[in-house]
Amino acid sequence: MKHSALPLLLCALLLLAGCGKEEPLNWTPTPATPTPSPSIPAEDEAWWTGVDVDLLPTELGDEPYVDGDVSYRVYAAAPERDLLLYEVRCAPYEGAQYLLRLDGALGEPLRLEEALPDGQCSLAWGDYDGDGTEEYALTLTQETGTGLTLCELEGDAWTFHTYAPADYSAELSSLLSFHYEGGTVTLRYGGDAASYTLGPEESGPAAPLEDFSQVAFFTPSGDSLSASFGAGAVIGDRNVYFALVLASVDYDGEGFTLSDLRLLSTPGV
Incomplete structure (x- = not known):
């Protein structure tokens, strides 16, 4: 009897010892609940959502x-x-998102890496594409160039169409002819011409002006849009403006084109 009780005693000891062992490998611990921490929206997100x-x-x-x-x-x-x-700002970012509101409808036509100084974006309205419904014009003037954005509202949804500096600069470059000979630069459009003769301290070379955004103005008036651009040449390392391009800005509901161009000669600066 004493010997037959020994196996039972060993089994009991093993069961008691097993209570202190690690859990089996297939045991999944309950994850700890993280402590909430304050966060800010990412720089590329809409902060106003x-x-x-x-x-x-x-x-x-x-x-x-x-x-x-x-x-x-x-x-x-x-x-x-x-x-x-x-103007929507989010600490600690330097940029700004610009939010257009009409009644309860919100939309973001502009997002900039640096906030605008006051007075550099104007608002206007008119039926610029002739479809019987008004659009809203945002004219933006900043160091990186002047731009025009037309904003259309359907229900509560905004759509935005921007005439960016790269767009109208490429269009003007294709319309204006450039000629440099004997120290004189000449621009031509149709029958109009404007010329500039390099001074004794200007050694050149002279090259076509490719960025027209630094001297650019868009003017909404009633249901029409017009624009004026400084034109000239790159002489040495500086832009020399000696002409002015006046034009109408045509909007077809999707994009922009310039029409009725006039090239006027002005003193070089």
Whole structure:
């Protein structure tokens, strides 16, 4: 009897010892719940997504609305059309997103790496494509060039069409002929011509001007759009403007073209 009880005693000891062993390899631990930490939107995200429109300011000079790291201030306004343009900033980023509002509809026509100084974006409206519905024009002037954006609202959805510096510069370059001979630069369009003679301290060489955005102005008026561009040549390492291009800007609902060009001679600077 004493010997037959020994196996039972050993089994009991093994079972007790097994209680202190590690769990089997197929045991899955319950993950710990992470502690929430504050975060900011990524730089390439829309910082304004989900904002409550009713909380946004509605007049120039109103206190900005602040939601965490994101702030909203009225940058430009056209009260007669209930049209507002907000500057949206998000700490710690240097850039800004610009948010257009008409009634409760929001859309983002501009996103810039550096915020604009005040007064460099104007608002206008008109039926620029002749379809019987108004579009809204944003004219932007900054160090990187002047641009035009037409904004259309269908229901609560905005669409934006931008006439960027690269677009109109390429168009103007293809329309203007350039000639350099005997120290004189001549631009021609149709029967119009403008010339500039290099001075004694200007050694050249002279090359066509390829970027027209630094002296560019877009003017909405009623249902029409017009533009003026400084034209000239690159002489040595500087732009020399000695002509002015006046043009109408045609918009067909999708894109832009220049028409009715006139080339005027002006003093070089």
